[in-house]
Amino acid sequence: MNATQFLAALHELFDVSAGTIHKDSVLQDIPGWSSMTFIGLIAMLDEEFGVRIALGTILRCHTVEDLMDEVAVNLAPAKMAA
Amino acid sequence: MQAILKAIEYYLPPQVLDNPQLCVIAPNWSPQKIQSKTGIQERRISEEEELSSDLAVKAVTKLFESGACKPEDIDYLMLCTQSPDYFLPTTACLLQHRLGLRTSCGALDFNLGCSGFIYGLGMAKGLIETGQATNVLVVTAETYTKFITPTDMSVRALFGDASAATLISAxxxxxxxxxxxxxxxYGTDGRGAKNLIVQTGGMRKPVAGFASGGGDEDADEHVLTPPTLYMNGPEIFLFTLDAVPDLVAGICNRAGVTFDDVDLFVFHQANEYMLRHLRDKIEIPPERFYVSMSHCGNTVSSTIPIALKEAHKAGRLKTGDRVMLIGFGVGYSWGATMLRWAM
Known part of the structure; x- marks a missing residue:
């Protein structure tokens, strides 16, 4: 996983134009971020990165980078190599 | 003798709650958004005086009227419900009388949600193949909407009321x-209990006025709000991502089948968005993955028999087809089985 890949996936999920979301963007400030998007976010993280992040963990993340760090921690070693 | 699934009928109450009506309650939603997030166009809502037993009577009466069986043929009735008429007596006992079943008929309720149909099939098979019964009615009936706060869109957009009646015969x-x-x-993990729950109304948190002695002096210990459904959707979704792929692998292994041997996959119809994600994750061919919930929503234990009935009506099931059934949800509880279609 790299930042470009992660940001691209977030742009697609939230259907926002390129460059809207950055590593230091505050999650709650992303246009369209709401409790309704959690299912979509969980599905995206599972599909794109093969990780399942608990809701409580997502809610503790402040910025996009915090969420990226959580994904990196949860990535299986095989995925890291891929 | 072996147990076979001979017939299914289902009943939906007439009152409709569609997406435009929901958007009046929640103006920040649109009908298209609800449709794309859930796959549901409308749900059916029971009337205030219309209980699970009433829905069950309607579903079973349709089964009798179809000619599949007569009331006197039934020697065991099981009702899967989490919204029974009473704490006691058993709602299935009320149904025995209302349906005109013989008094030598066994009857019981069992409390399961989205996995309930699978467990019902398992118990019916056990009763028949050990010679305890010959014609078992497996009835699923829920009125979850009575537990739902009108403004809680997370559950109001999903759940609908229904009953299904399935005949299992020797x-x-x-x-x-x-x-x-x-x-x-089968599988169970009670750690998930808190994520889909009606907390009040049972013995742990009785509703106000329900107390030994019934006096006002202990009213503080009693909850003033009516029994209300709470669902943590994201946590439920995470649970399904963990449990369902293993469940599918487990039933394939136990049945000795591969996906190529399965003519139709019918999962608990929880939410079409989640189902599509699960389908793609497990790599089930879309043309053999059946979804039928846009007309009734998530009807809990009735979703699988409703989907089977609709698949049969649509010509998607023919005699001898092999069908994989996957149930999962509240509890957490899950279960899977294989059917050889006999209708």
Whole structure:
């Protein structure tokens, strides 16, 4: 996983134009971020990165980078190599 | 003798709650958004005086009227519900009388949600194949909408009321190797109890006025709000991502089948968005993955029999087809089985 890949996936999920979301963007400030998007976010993280992040963990993340760090921690070693 | 699934009928109450009506309550939603997030166009809502037993009577009466069986044929009735008429007596006992079943008929309720149909099939097979019964009615009936706060869109957009009646009968085995129902895989994880729950109304948190003695002096210990459904959707979704792929692998292994041997996959119809994600994750061919919930929503334990009935009506099931059934949800509880379609 790299930042470009992660940001691209977030742009697609939230259907926002390129460059809207950055590593230091505050999650709650992303246009369209709401409790309704959690299912979509969980599905995206599972599909794109093969990780399942608990809701409580997502809610503790402040910025996009915090969420990226959580994904990196949860990535299986095989995925890291891929 | 072996157990076979002979007939299914279902009943939906007439009152409709569609997406435009929901958007009046929640103006930040749109009908298209609800449709794309859930796959549901409308849900059916029971009237205030219309209980699970009433829905069940309607579903079973349709089964009798279809000619599949007569009331006197039934020697065991099981009702899967989490919204029974009473704490006691058993709602299935009320149904025995209302349906005109014989008094030598066994009857019981069992409390399961989205996995309930699988467990019902498992118990019916056990009763029949040990010679305890010959015609078992497996009835699923829920009025979850009575537990729902009108403004809680997370559950109001999903759940609808329904009942389904399924006839499981004893029959000489058609061929020796493939059971008509089974094998089964079951699973339970009570750690998830808090994520889909009606907290009040039972003994742990009785509603106000329900107390030994019934006096006002202990009213503080009693909850003033009516029994209300709470669902943590994201946590439930995470649970399904963990449990369902293993469940599918488990039933394939136990039945000795690969995906190529399965003509139709019918999962608990929880939410079409989640189902599509699960389908793609497990790599089930879309053309063999059946979804039928846009007309009634998530009807809990009735979703699988409703989907089977609709698949049959649509010509998607023919005699001898092998069908994989996957149930999962509240508890957490899950189960899977295989059917050889006999209708």
């Amino acid at each position: 029959q000489e085995p058609l061929d020796g190797n493939v059971p008509a129902i089974g094998p089964f895989v």
